[in-house]
Amino acid sequence: MGFKEVFGLLPEASAQAPGRVNLLGEHTDYQEGYVLPTPVPYFTQVEAAPAQGQVEAYSENLGELRARPLQSPPQGDFLDYLLGVVWALRASGHEVPGARFYVRSRLPMGAGLSSSAALEVAALKALRALYRLPLSDQEVALLAQKAEVEYVGVRCGLMDQMVASLGEVGKALFLDTRTLAHENLPLPPRTRVAVLDLGLKRRLAEAGYNERRREAEEAARRLGVRALRDVADLCLVESLPSPLDRRARHVVSENLRVLKGVEALRRGDARAFGELMTQSHRSLSRDYEVSLPELDALVEAALAAGAYGAKLTGAGFGGAVVALVPEEGYAAFKEALEARFPQLQLL
Incomplete structure (x- = not known):
């Protein structure tokens, strides 16, 4: 056709x-x-x-x-x-x-x-x-x-x-x-970006994305800033009521991780960049609460299989995990994950 x-x-x-x-x-x-x-x-x-x-x-x-x-x-x-x-x-x-x-x-x-x-x-x-x-x-x-x-x-x-x-x-x-x-x-030399998909489907409009966005907007309003991008001191978010404090903590710390990640890319430092990815996932899981137990388990399995770092990618509530993997260790990484998750699709 x-x-x-x-x-x-x-x-x-x-x-x-x-x-x-x-x-x-x-x-x-x-x-x-x-x-x-x-x-x-x-x-x-x-x-x-x-x-x-x-x-x-x-x-x-x-x-x-x-x-x-x-x-x-x-x-x-x-x-x-x-x-x-x-x-x-x-x-x-x-x-x-x-x-x-x-x-x-x-x-x-x-x-x-x-x-x-x-x-x-x-x-x-x-x-x-x-x-x-x-x-x-x-x-x-x-x-x-x-x-x-x-x-x-x-x-x-x-x-x-x-x-x-x-x-x-x-x-x-x-x-x-x-x-x-x-x-x-450029991405770090001698690395591969692996996408790990368990088939956890989700639809953004129905899965809480808009709710998280409203929470972030309310946190910015209460802190008196145009956007959470303008909050430079993480201590400021502790004054917010729950769960707005956690939502703001994720956004503020995630911006800092991006800036540190850019520095790591300029150095070609795969280990430092991977650690920032893992920190990002834990923040998404604990503070922004958009992960799922299956995604958390997949991240930990990717790290155990040799990834420099791993995190959910996208809005969360399902979807896939992205991992930064050393090129020379990719075959063993792939074998270990496919053995544990038979339904896994690696892209």
Whole structure:
């Protein structure tokens, strides 16, 4: 099955975007903080052709063809993301009359690898080529976030869309989500980033993400700052009531970990960087309370199998674990984890 078989014509534009794992900087982007994700070499590809008054899309992975008029509200399916990017373009003044899309992806959905941002960015880049839109890669990322927040209804930060649009495989994207200043930094030499997926599915809009975001916003309000990024002294968060003190402690300490992680990357220090990843997971588990017992066990197993560091990646409440593993020890690492977790998928 291909574009012509589904739509009876050839595509006129094509683009792809990668998924990502977040090495450091979890739940900091919506508090204007620092993040440090890296793209994974698994891509979502979107082919496109013009259409009038509607968005029509076929998902090769799902085997589904769906179509809705441009003015349709979201309905909780994959078409929401494609309607959302067309809506975002039109809301920003770009004349996009509609589109047909053919989508194929190697990214596992629901694993915390940001398959939604990859789909949004790939679709926007295909539309950019199709309709010759004057958009930079950074503007693509901003429109993708607008689509997900304002149309789909998931109050995500900007990290996922930025790394899908601007990241480079084999490097970490250091991003200041307040200023949008960014830099791609090489990962430590002789290491491998391993993604460990137990198939723990979750949906952001239904799984507590928005609640954590509200808690972080309330903590910032009570501390009298625009965002928790502006809190430099961890002692200040102890004045907050529970659970706001724990939520703020995670965000503030996570920003500090990102800055230390950047220093470790500049030195090529894999051990120091890995230790920061592990500290991040324990903070996500204990203070932000977005982990699961299965994810905690997988992190500890990865460390016992020789990883420099490991943590959940993505919003939590399911998803995957990312580990930084010495290249020479990867075969033994893989064997040990697959023996303990037969259902594990390593990416």
